[in-house]
Amino acid sequence: MNYTLPQIASQVRRDIVRMVTAAASGHPGGSMSATDVLTYLFFKEMNVTPENWCRSGEGIDQFFLSAGHISPVLYSLLARRGYFPVAELATFRRFGSRLQGHPSVDKGLPGVNQAAGSLGQGLSVAIGAALAKKLSGDPNTVYVLIGDGESEEGQIWEAAMSAAHYKVDNLIAMTDWNHQQIDGTTEDVAGLGDLRAKWEAFGWTVIEADGHDFTAIEQGFAEANRRKGLGRPVMILWHTEMGHGVDFMAGTCKWHGKNPSADQCAEAMKQLEETMGDFAL
């Protein structure tokens, strides 16, 4: 059966809330702000299937999640896309699970290229992977998602400088600009400021789009693809909302790394349509 992107995204948000509720830990807020963009990425944008995925990325598009704490959205999408059984989502954060609290490669979960969790590292890794594609003549694209709060890490700006210096124009980097982090808003915590101006000053092509409107997401990726291959790395700043999709979780830092109670989970389920069938708990 074919599902629409909003139907998939609704199921992914259900998965996220149910996973963190069952695990009594995890990071729902940023997972839900990134859900729509990553749903589009996995189901429409990337040239990769569960069948031809390989960690080396040879001959396929590659995705790196740098903000590893939003592992629930990654795991749900990989499962819903067919990388591993949906039933495995029930093992999230359990002892022995391939679905570690933050993504890892040591347990062999298909679709994961690199461990992430300690922030600020994934952009550098993606730049290395993109340069490797250029070296080997692979015309495919490398995608990476970083958090807005994550952009407070110094390594992000080391990487930003390097990508422009090396004209890494087969890379589409994305920021989930939901304006929230653990201790408050990104403005209150660290004065994140004008991300567009910052990335442009570092020599990047910057695109901004609504990260919750699938038409805008499609246009954002289309624009990014037009800007590839022109000698500059591309950054899409996705305007999003933390906890998007559930009214009491939306727009606040409170749900960055907190699990809902059973009652709150039940309330969230009323707001998110079950489309593809929940995994069994």
Place this chain on the structure above:
Amino acid sequence: MKEFVDTGKKDTRSGFGAGLAELGNTNPKVLALTADLKGSLKMDQFAAEHPERFFEVGIAEANMVGMAAGMAIAGYIPFIGTFANFASARVLDQIRQSVCYSQTNVKIAASHAGITLGEDGATHQTLEDMGLMRMLPGMVVINPCDYNQTKAATIAAAAWDGPVYLRFGRPGVPNFTPADQTFEIGKAIKLNDGADVTVFATGHLVWEAIQAARILEEKGVGVDLIDIATIKPLDKEAVIASARKTGKVVVAEEHLVAGGLGEEIAGVLAAACPTPMRFVAIDDKFGQSGKPAELMAAYGLDAAHIVEAALSF
């Protein structure tokens, strides 16, 4: 005791540069990255011969580690080169997550290690790096003793499937190991058989240990002398066998006692055959500016101190 001939002083970093240059011509998967220290790391020849496989990353070591991890995921064998302090302590978390935990095949070339870095002083004289690196699961730590061994170890590191921390130094030191050697990772190298005391040495201290062994033999003390070029994985069998034979162990290294080879060997021997030990290493101190030889003597890292330790049981 066997003669060890110094064929002329050469720096170990040039051994790395020569090994890298050879790899450039023999293995198209080998890449090299540096953080503004191409000349210091002796990467010039590789860079000149293979400009498309050489990446000047600038003074951004964390980013360099990440980029190398991405290249390794794609199947390349990147060597990242910088001073040992910036190749270890400065980027410990990047190495931990992006390299070791992610099981990426990154080779870390750490030059100017230890107190023999000399005049630059304590900011640059890392004495903690072997400890930091050997704590990381899956990391191989190699500390070769001269130019020839460093060159061979560089070639062996490229052939090893997994992360390697290759530590070497700045000053010219005696070059005395065979030019045509094959370096075996994880294998201790027996330099002399003796029955009275064991000396395990690594890096620049191996030559000092050879001088010490000569002096001790003249005094009638037979030295079982072993070059521990691979700090991790440690050749436990060789370590235990020698300790059992002599019952007295000296460990000499250009590193802090904390986290060093001595502690590593002590851990092995404590479990397998508790043996009295002496540590020729630096105890809980930073270095300072000075000439390499002067610093080695002042910090107790020379032949005289090894002799003293061996006679102190």
